[in-house]
Amino acid sequence: MLLSCAGWRCQRMISISDIPGGNPVARNDPEHYSIKFQICPDCHKSFCDRCVAPKTMLRAAKCRECGGKLVDGSQRQKVNGTAVAPLVQLHDEGYRHGAAGNMPAALGCFDQVVAARPDYVAAHFSRGMALRNLGRHDEAIAAFERAFALDPRNPQSMFDVGSIYAATGDYDRALAAYDRALAAEPRYVGAMVNKMVALLNSGRAQLVPPLAEHALMLEAAGQSADHTPNATGYINGAKGAALLALGHNPQALAAIDQAINDGPDTPDNYRNRATALERLGRAEEAAAARRIAEQLR
Incomplete structure (x- = not known):
């Protein structure tokens, strides 16, 4: 039997087996499976041995969801037999x-x-x-x-703090919050995307392309912590906008086209595409991109 770990965006599965020492497949693949886990008698959430490390007998580990005192996973059936x-x-x-x-x-x-x-x-x-x-x-x-x-x-809480500050135009505090989120989880691509947008909106476009390349590398390797849907589209959209602001028009167009190809369709990408095409002397294509931007708006 396999259970999902309740740790934030944890991709490890919890393997439950009657085989002494645990299922050998799970035992030999600790990156993807945990054979040791703890469960919360209060909320019934289960955590792998990386998301919640066992404490001593004198002090039980606390649930990362509700703050209840965790017990060993061997008590799972007993816990699940009670109400939350x-x-x-x-x-x-x-x-x-x-x-x-x-x-x-x-x-x-x-x-x-x-x-x-x-x-x-x-x-x-x-x-x-x-x-x-x-x-x-x-x-x-x-x-x-x-x-x-x-x-x-x-890091989710810091992501949302950053979003509040960004929505009110306080980009310095937004960036500080995103940096705290990334310090907690350096592979948090969603926070990188929002950080890129805050950098663009605060006039720091030159800082976006290196961050975008790092985020794209994580996505290509399947190493992002959050697995944000359409992440590559958002990353390339921000990268294209930054390159456009820096005057690198051919490179900007390539990134924007990749963003449009990856999706989702956003008016900003088509507006930026139109600007890049105009600067490159491709007026008809620019006009078509502006029409699509207006339709999406």
């Missing part, structure tokens, strides 16, 4: 409210959860999302900061 903890149910209720668009009700649930268990990581993150959707940005940032302080191996 009331606090977890309350958090899930808040999540359902949020998914339905009722942010005040969602926030009310998350507030209760973190008041009862201050180290409930996912509830602080969920609270940040609700506050952001309510336009209470300072409080949202504080909630994301708390989530990151509790689980500094999960």
Whole structure:
């Protein structure tokens, strides 16, 4: 039997086997499989031995989702035979409210959860999302900061802090947040993409191409931590925009065409393509690109 690890974007599978010493295939491939794991009696999430290292008998490891005390994976059947903890149910209720668009009700649930268990990581993150959707940005940032302080191996909170700052035009703080996310997970391509956009918007286009090349290398090698959909399209779009700003028109056009080929279609890519084509004296193609940009807009 295989279980998914609940660690942030962890691609390792948890192998459960009756074979003494574990399934030999899993045992011989520790990069992709873990035969040791821990499970949370409160939220029932399972974590491989890299996402949560076992503690001593005197101090149990804590769940990276809800802050509960983890137990050895050998107790999985016993744990799964019980209901999730009331606090977890309350958090899930808040999540359902949020998914339905009722942010005040969602926030009310998350507030209760973190008041009862201050180290409930996912509830602080969920609270940040609700506050952001309510336009209470300072409080949202504080909630994301708390989530990151509790689980500094999960960079998602810093990604969202960066997004808040970028949306308000505070690119220096946005870049600082993306750098913190990348310090926690250097292969976080989604944070690299957002960092590239912030660099472009803050007039630092010269810093984008090297970062884009690094991100493309990670994607080509299958080594990105987050596996962002259409990542190469977004990377090449940012790279093309930067090269265009730097006056490298042929190289910009090549990158933009690759972005369009990889998808998704965005008006920015076609507007940039039109500009590059105009600069290269290809007026008819530029006009066609502008028409597509207007249709997409």
